[in-house]
Amino acid sequence: MSIMGNAYVWLDKRVTYSNDEVSTVLGLEIDEDLRTSSRYELCRIVEKEFKVAKDTFWNLHSTQKIRFAAQQIREMKKPTRAETARRKFEMGY
Numbered sequence: 001m002s003i004m005g006n007a008y009v010w011l012d013k014r015v016t017y018s019n020d021e022v023s024t025v026l027g028l029e030i031d032e033d034l035r036t037s038s039r040y041e042l043c044r045i046v047e048k049e050f051k052v053a054k055d056t057f058w059n060l061h062s063t064q065k066i067r068f069a070a071q072q073i074r075e076m077k078k079p080t081r082a083e084t085a086r087r088k089f090e091m092g093y
Contacts, residue, residue, distance in 0.1 A: 002061075013038070 022035040034042065043058040043065075050057075050072060057065065079087070 019035075023030055034045075037045070040058060044054070046052075046065075046069075047054060047057045050068075057068070060068065
């Protein structure tokens with residue numbers, strides 16, 4: 001798998017993306033600085049924001065990266081303790 005990953009990174013460095021491909025992704029407007037960031041730079045941003053060690057996200061296989069992102073989204077959407085307590089209070093628990 002790492003051979004394919006390395007081949008993909010090698011190929012990706014040589015691809016020129018159109019403005020349409022980098023300006024929006026699935027309807028989400030992408031910030032200007034992210035439009036020009038390399039794959040490695042984008043991975044470093046993810047590592048910094050989610051407080052994981054340098055190069056750990058970068059070294060994951062693509063499906064692992066997607067799985068990590070999906071789980072992080074679930075974690076971010078979980079209600080806070082205060083929200084849970086407020087709901088229980090409103091329901092009379």
